[in-house]
Amino acid sequence: MTAITNPGEKKMVLVSGRAHPELAKEIAQELGCEVLPTSAYTFANGETYVRYEESVRGADAFVIQSHPAPINEWVMEQLIMIDSLKRASARSITVVSPFYPYARQDKKHKGREPISARLVADLYKTAGADRLMSVDLHTAQIQGFFDGPVDHLMAIPLLAEHVRDQVEDISNITVVSPDTGRVRVAEQWAELLGGAPLAFVHKTRDINVPNKAVSKTVVGNVEGRTCVLIDDMIDTGGTISGAVKVLTDNGAKDVIIAATHPVFSDPAVERLSQSGASEVVVTNTLPVGKDHQFENLTVLSIAPLLARAIKEVFDEGSVTSLFNGRSN
Numbered sequence: 032m033t034a035i036t037n038p039g040e041k042k043m044v045l046v047s048g049r050a051h052p053e054l055a056k057e058i059a060q061e062l063g064c065e066v067l068p069t070s071a072y073t074f075a076n077g078e079t080y081v082r083y084e085e086s087v088r089g090a091d092a093f094v095i096q097s098h099p100a101p102i103n104e105w106v107m108e109q110l111i112m113i114d115s116l117k118r119a120s121a122r123s124i125t126v127v128s129p130f131y132p133y134a135r136q137d138k139k140h141k142g143r144e145p146i147s148a149r150l151v152a153d154l155y156k157t158a159g160a161d162r163l164m165s166v167d168l169h170t171a172q173i174q175g176f177f178d179g180p181v182d183h184l185m186a187i188p189l190l191a192e193h194v195r196d197q198v199e200d201i202s203n204i205t206v207v208s209p210d211t212g213r214v215r216v217a218e219q220w221a222e223l224l225g226g227a228p229l230a231f232v233h234k235t236r237d238i239n240v241p242n243k244a245v246s247k248t249v250v251g252n253v254e255g256r257t258c259v260l261i262d263d264m265i266d267t268g269g270t271i272s273g274a275v276k277v278l279t280d281n282g283a284k285d286v287i288i289a290a291t292h293p294v295f296s297d298p299a300v301e302r303l304s305q306s307g308a309s310e311v312v313v314t315n316t317l318p319v320g321k322d323h324q325f326e327n328l329t330v331l332s333i334a335p336l337l338a339r340a341i342k343e344v345f346d347e348g349s350v351t352s353l354f355n356g357r358s359n
Contacts, residue, residue: 117159
């Protein structure tokens with residue numbers, strides 16, 4: 032069954048890009064349907080072609096696409112998918128981007144820079160999207176870039192539950208933010224881990240050099256404690272690995288890294304596997320291929336959360352009810 036209908040006779044279809052079809056299949060399985068059959072291929076010059084094999088007229092369409100490297104190819108494919116749905120008379124179009132593309136470019140650090148996260152939102156809207164759904168945005172302000180409803184989902188409860196199951200004594204946990212900018216997120220973690228104390232790593236960053244920050248010292252008590260080092264994404268792994276070293280140098284008993292988005296650009300796998308962290312926990316918002324897996328890596332499925340959110344939107348329910356009314 033490729034479409035779902037509800038008592039109001041509305042029809043829902045799931046469509047997926049080629050970046051991470053496994054996630055789309057997991058979501059479809061959770062919903063009890065199948066991903067809409069789609070013909071998609073790339074011409075010799077790099078152009079993308081998309082056509083749906085079944086009618087989407089009058090349907091509420093959910094366009095699922097992850098954005099690993101090469102990110103620009105998958106962004107363009109998703110835009111073409113949206114345009115195809117609009118021209119095929121879909122009733123509504125919801126963009127499902129678990130990892131929002133260009134999220135780090137959400138403000139100007141210096142003159143003559145773009146705000147590319149806003150540009151992506153404008154592109155989605157211009158292509159024909161009515162709604163946007165994403166998981167753990169780099170900054171909450173990105174919700175305001177899209178001119179329409181935005182469902183900002185949180186993977187923190189999923190990750191925190193896993194950590195609770197792995198740590199024998201949760202009273203000995205300290206939640207560590209990799210910088211001062213994510214302290215509010217760390218507070219949500221602390222609440223889910225029984226009121227754990229907080230610490231943060233002080234780091235410096237050269238805005239002229241991408242993917243490079245230096246972790247210098249830790250503020251807070253970590254000696255003899257299990258530190259849960261949290262972040263929204265891990266790209267090259269330099270910052271998070273440096274933070275692990277700072278924590279262990281300050282007497283941390285153990286360090287668990289927990290992040291939502293496994294970007295894992297080289298040399299992230301090498302750095303993480305040699306960082307000294309006992310476990311690295313991520314979700315599958317992005318595909319983690321065999322070449323990006325290592326011994327102490329755990330990948331949790333985000334599909335059940337996305338499926339529940341899609342069902343709430345389709346049934347005109349409440350997405351925030353999934354998080355007890357809380358929003359980021």
